[in-house]
Amino acid sequence: MIIGGFQKFSLIDYPGKICAIVFTQGCNFRCPYCHNPELIDPNVSQNSQNITSEDDVFSFLEKRKGKLDAVEITGGEPTLQQGLLEFLKKIKDMGYLAKLDSNGSRPEVIEKIIRLKIVDYLAMDVKAPLEKYQEITCSNINPNKIKKSIELVMNSGLDYEFRTTVIKSQLSEEDIIKIGKLIKGANLYVLQKFIPSKTLNPKFLSEASYSDEEFKYLKAAVESYVVRCLVR
Numbered sequence: 001m002i003i004g005g006f007q008k009f010s011l012i013d014y015p016g017k018i019c020a021i022v023f024t025q026g027c028n029f030r031c032p033y034c035h036n037p038e039l040i041d042p043n044v045s046q047n048s049q050n051i052t053s054e055d056d057v058f059s060f061l062e063k064r065k066g067k068l069d070a071v072e073i074t075g076g077e078p079t080l081q082q083g084l085l086e087f088l089k090k091i092k093d094m095g096y097l098a099k100l101d102s103n104g105s106r107p108e109v110i111e112k113i114i115r116l117k118i119v120d121y122l123a124m125d126v127k128a129p130l131e132k133y134q135e136i137t138c139s140n141i142n143p144n145k146i147k148k149s150i151e152l153v154m155n156s157g158l159d160y161e162f163r164t165t166v167i168k169s170q171l172s173e174e175d176i177i178k179i180g181k182l183i184k185g186a187n188l189y190v191l192q193k194f195i196p197s198k199t200l201n202p203k204f205l206s207e208a209s210y211s212d213e214e215f216k217y218l219k220a221a222v223e224s225y226v227v228r229c230l231v232r
């Protein structure tokens with residue numbers, strides 16, 4: 001895998017667990033609001049200072065056994081990585097819980113990961129209603145792939161969450177309701193506030209999320225479709 005970043009400690013990224021975070025390099029979407037734009041380009045030199053080797057990650061994890069509970073793999077988009085399955089298997093063999101964050105664009109990889117039982121928690125972005133997917137992600141994604149990934153995640157038997165970063169100019173209340181219908185029956189749906197600190201498209205630095213009051217209405221509008229809805 002090409003690892004573009006490594007965070008040794010987090011209390012907030014794996015629910016109820018202490019985890020380390022591996023950031024993979026490269027993404028097939030170009031969400032203008034992306035807050036990790038340095039991780040989008042897959043063609044980063046292996047010698048770049050930002051790149052961490054798998055050996056470094058595993059030797060750190062070896063030393064932290066008993067102190068860390070879990071490892072989160074995020075991106076970029078991890079399912080684009082050639083060695084992802086082996087990487088996850090190794091994490092599991094070391095006794096850690098594994099969490100995978102994905103944009104859902106590669107259901108064939110998600111299916112394998114579920115079948116091999118090499119992940120404990122799946123977090124999938126649902127970026128928009130299907131008909132707006134290409135516009136919101138600035139990509140040519142086939143929305144049927146997103147639909148397929150949603151079905152796989154919901155039927156996986158694993159802990160999971162779907163989440164949407166909500167930018168006022170991009171997603172209306174009606175759009176959020178459409179997403180609710182798309183993931184109807186899901187255990188957990190998280191509406192994420194957009195915090196404009198760093199973005200792929202600098203114009204999005206001046207974009208706004210909804211207000212706290214408006215988020216209450218969005219949550220109320222969508223929570224009847226899912227088991228639990230949170231604003232984060």
Ligand code: SF4
Binds near residue numbers: 027029030040077
């Ligand atoms: S926000 Fe979009 S562009 Fe950025 S890493 Fe996630 S899926 Fe890729």
